[in-house]
Amino acid sequence: DxxxxxxxxxxxxxxxxxxxxxxxxxxxxxxxxxxxxxxxxxxxxxxxxxxxxxxxxxxxxxxxxxxxxxxxxxxxxxxxxxxxxxxxxxxxxxxxxxxxxxxxxxxxxxxxxxxxxxxxxxxxxxxxxxxxxxxxxxxxxxxxxxxxxxxxxxxxxxxxxxxxxxxxxxxxxxxxxxxxxxxxxxxxxxxxxxxxxxxxxxxxRRTKDQVTPELPEKTEIVRHVELNRQQKDLYETIRATMDKRIRKLLAEKGAARSQIEILDALLKLRQICCHPALLNPEETAGSAKLDSLMEMLEQLLDEGRKVIIFSQFTSMLALIETTLKAAGIGYEKLTGQTRDRATPVKRFQNGESPVFLISLKAGGTGLNLTAADCVIHYDPWWNPAAEQQATDRAWRIGQDKPVFVYRLITEGTVEERIQALQARKSQLADGLYGKADAFSSAITADDISVLFEK
Structure with missing residues (x-):
């Protein structure tokens, strides 16, 4: 039509x-x-x-x-x-x-x-x-x-x-x-x-409800985000430094014996993609991804959507929380530090808050959040099964609305590289963020080199 x-x-x-x-x-x-x-x-x-x-x-x-x-x-x-x-x-x-x-x-x-x-x-x-x-x-x-x-x-x-x-x-x-x-x-x-x-x-103008018969129950959308100029400069500086260091490590020790250093280098790059303040609280570069998220939220909330935002970094959730407060947007939050999990869930399910911030490890499983019809993965979870479990907090029995799942991926960064590697090598995610003993079998020196390439 x-x-x-x-x-x-x-x-x-x-x-x-x-x-x-x-x-x-x-x-x-x-x-x-x-x-x-x-x-x-x-x-x-x-x-x-x-x-x-x-x-x-x-x-x-x-x-x-x-x-x-x-x-x-x-x-x-x-x-x-x-x-x-x-x-x-x-x-x-x-x-x-x-x-x-x-x-x-x-x-x-x-x-x-x-x-x-x-x-x-x-x-x-x-x-x-x-x-x-x-x-x-x-x-x-x-x-x-x-x-x-x-x-x-x-x-x-x-x-x-x-x-x-x-x-x-x-x-x-x-x-x-x-x-x-x-x-x-x-x-x-x-x-x-x-x-x-x-x-x-x-x-x-057609709403999601009107188009529901033509839609699958769950629609997954990758939202590409371009880093701002300061972020790009910072990312490239760190990437170039890490690329040199990791190549030297691989030559001297091999992938299996370089796990800690590789994970630390990847962590730094992922943090810059999310928000440079995660790497250095004094950093003033700002975050293109956070800006994009707030633009999306404004539109989604105008449409009456109920949104769950997942991140692996509780420090990122804190930055999002500050931004939501400044914008006057109500929210609930659940992390590993949340002792009373039932109250924020109840408030969200009852419609008292339109946004729920959840750390992936704390709330990726065991929650029923069928009030939500939109899930945003702020930073990609390299283990697809864990990400799927998180999405299923909303997309589950009792959900009577189509669910839209957004993944925010920064362009030309380690986030895109690992997504591409995932398609080729399904064990990579488990190796990177799963059990340590799976690391060496899941990732090769060539894979690591690709992650740090420009």
Whole structure:
């Protein structure tokens, strides 16, 4: 349905808002639309995707996985200007919101068949430089992708429609007088119905509950996160140092006799991926993964979701806890230090808190948390069975809602390397984080070298 709707809009040169719930495949539907346009010979110019910086890696990964035939060009980074010379050769161009107004002149020298604005709530204020730049992009069709087309007031809905169908809801002043005031201040139902009828053909919104018959009971999604610049620098410094040290150890002692040093080196890299403050409390680099988590939570909680967040590091849970407090988000917490496990479980199950922070070792088994319909693995657990057990706190008998499982993986890091190794060598995880005597049989010197490669 989503693809057919997008193709209909494309055929008639219309814009639209794809407003499906988080996890229902807005990215995939977008890629399928671009692929179909190319297959039909209608992709006269590249399609442009504009997204938050944190989602660039995710778009790249999804395009590689589902539409490898599309020629991709990512316009990102400090040395991006020469990329504009090859835009016309691409099928799909990906860039980020912060770069849009800086690169507007270069974009205006191009032509785009379609422009997709992911997490389009970033454009809800029409007065910002980014919103103004988005409106000036040379695109035949514009599609907004957002699970939250309106977060605070109807003015945000107007802003989205002014982007995708300029003038369709009149100018801001007329819209305010004709719709916002009567609906928001006077509760005018007829104006509300009129506005609803007007936007309905150009907005497709489906909730997880509506799509349940088409979904498996459990949907697993890998969310790729790009480290911020300071994190990258720190990660590379530690990686290069450890790579040299570990190679020397392997040559001198072999894998079996280097376990402690290897695990310590891996721990440092994993900590940087989660949050540099885990490695050094004085570190000010910040965490792209924590930022991404908070963006996800905002959207999931807006949709009424109940979320479990697992981490292996109790110190990471403490950092998440601090961030949730600052954002005014209620939560429960369960770690090895929690003596009364029943009370936080009861409070979460009763709906008193929408978020449950759980350390994997303390709460990975033996809990029934069927109130949750979303599980987030903040840091990957290299033993798939242990991760599965944790997920099954929510996905179990008594669960009457589809469950969405997100795994946050930092791009180009040890997290991605071990995932790739897992697929090739299922014993690796048990060796790394399981019994010590399994280590040498599970991991080889070649495997270790791959983990520390750039």
């Amino acid at each position: 989503g693809l057919n709707w997008l193709m209909f809009l494309r055929e008639f040169g219309l814009g639209g808002v794809l407003a499906d719930d988080m996890g229902l495949g807005k990215t995939l539907q977008t890629l399928a639309c671009i692929q179909a346009e190319k297959a039909a010979g209608r992709l006269s110019a590249p399609a442009l995707v504009v997204c938050p910086t944190t989602l660039i890696a995710n778009w790249e990964a999804e395009a590689e996985k589902f539409t490898p035939g599309l020629k991709r060009l990512v316009i990102h980074g400090q040395r991006r200007k020469p990329f504009f010379d090859t835009v016309a050769e691409a099928d799909l161009v990906i860039t980020s919101y912060p770069l849009l107004h800086r690169d507007l002149e270069q974009h205006q020298n191009q032509s785009y068949s379609l422009a997709f604005f992911d997490e389009a709530q970033h454009l809800k204020n029409p007065a910002t430089v980014t919103s103004k730049a988005a409106r000036r992009l040379p695109a035949e069709n514009r599609i907004a992708l957002t699970g939250t087309p309106m977060e605070n007031h109807l003015g945000e809905l107007w802003a989205l429609f002014d982007l995708i169908l300029p003038g369709y809801l009149a100018d801001q002043k007329i819209f305010r007088e004709h719709y916002r005031k009567p609906i928001e201040e006077q509760g005018n139902q007829s104006r509300y119905a009129e506005l609803s009828r007007r936007v309905r053909p150009f907005m497709l």
